[in-house]
Amino acid sequence: MNPVPTCEKWQYRESFPVDGGNFDDAGLVSGSIKMTLKEFGLESDVIRRVALVTYESEINMVSYSIRGKIHLHLQPAHVIIEAVDEGPGIPDIRLAMQKGWSTANDRIREMGFGAGMGLNNIRTFSDIFHISSHVGSGTRLKMIIHIGNTEDQESGEGRP
Amino acid sequence: MLLRDVQKILDAEVLVGAEKLDFEVQTAFGADLMSDVLAYAVSGCLLLTGLTNQQIIRTADVLDIAAIILVRGKKPSPETLQAAAEKKIPVLSTKYILFEAAGRLYKNGIVGCVEKVDEPRAHL
Numbered sequence: 001m002n003p004v005p006t007c008e009k010w011q012y013r014e015s016f017p018v019d020g021g022n023f024d025d026a027g028l029v030s031g032s033i034k035m036t037l038k039e040f041g042l043e044s045d046v047i048r049r050v051a052l053v054t055y056e057s058e059i060n061m062v063s064y065s066i067r068g069k070i071h072l073h074l075q076p077a078h079v080i081i082e083a084v085d086e087g088p089g090i091p092d093i094r095l096a097m098q099k100g101w102s103t104a105n106d107r108i109r110e111m112g113f114g115a116g117m118g119l120n121n122i123r124t125f126s127d128i129f130h131i132s133s134h135v136g137s138g139t140r141l142k143m144i145i146h147i148g149n150t151e152d153q154e155s156g157e158g159r160p
Numbered sequence: 161m162l163l164r165d166v167q168k169i170l171d172a173e174v175l176v177g178a179e180k181l182d183f184e185v186q187t188a189f190g191a192d193l194m195s196d197v198l199a200y201a202v203s204g205c206l207l208l209t210g211l212t213n214q215q216i217i218r219t220a221d222v223l224d225i226a227a228i229i230l231v232r233g234k235k236p237s238p239e240t241l242q243a244a245a246e247k248k249i250p251v252l253s254t255k256y257i258l259f260e261a262a263g264r265l266y267k268n269g270i271v272g273c274v275e276k277v278d279e280p281r282a283h284l
Contacts, residue, residue: 024214024239026215026218027214027215027218027219027221027222028218030218030222031218031221031222031247034221034222044203044224048203048222048223048224051221051222052198052222052223055198055218055219055222056195056198110213111194111213111215112192112193112194112195112197112209112211112213112215112216112219113193113194113195113215114195115193115195115196116195117193117195117196117198117199118195120199121195121198121199124199
């Protein structure tokens with residue numbers, strides 16, 4: 001992989017498929033994206049936040065969707081993660097965003113998830129977060145994390 | 161303190177990462193809910209948990225957690241240990257329950273990586 005070019009127009013894209021129901025592999029995409037961003041030399045706080053929002057998205061996809069894709073788009077000023085799935089969709093997004101609200105089954109809870117924190121965590125650790133969903137077709141999440149000036153832009157609550 | 165001191169205090173067995181026992185640790189987080197770990201744990205802290213599946217390794221990797229302490233004598237699956245070895249994350253197992261393990265570490269100077277949720281630490 002090439003080091004980060006100095007040209008302002010550089011960018012890097014990669015897409016990863018995620019299988020719904022494949023609990024064993026949940027977290028492999030975020031691990032892979034983390035390694036990619038490390039090779040690009042991004043600062044560790046940015047890498048951690050990207051990995052975290054990707055990981056929670058992956059867990060959601062594995063838990064609730066039929067299949068999906070996670071798209072990484074690295075630009076000079078920010079990292080964009082898009083998580084697009086085919087699945088049941090979310091009937092009430094406001095409710096789904098509430099801490100503690102969950103429709104998780106036992107399998108998901110055994111993994112340590114399904115406590116109704118996922119979307120909330122994703123929103124907290126993203127600089128910009130957008131969610132849209134259509135019942136019966138699927139859900140799309142878009143997370144943007146700025147590179148640099150993380151102290152000014154960090155929206156995290158409870159992070160020292 | 162060093163991870164090696166943590167091991168002594170908790171009378172813990174080192175399952176992965178015997179070569180990383182000289183790593184310095186100051187803070188810890190304890191939970192079985194990985195989403196709560198993701199919400200509140202901080203880079204470089206210890207993770208005390210009773211969960212043993214591969215998600216503990218992936219969660220620890222996402223957050224750059226220093227080491228995982230399995231409480232209540234839990235032993236992870238070979239897949240979990242292999243994932244830990246690949247990510248170079250030390251895994252220790254102690255027979256102390258979560259409350260005892262946390263208390264013994266706290267008494268020796270390890271503090272929570274956060275004190276209360278949604279509030280920054282007063283000092284560290």
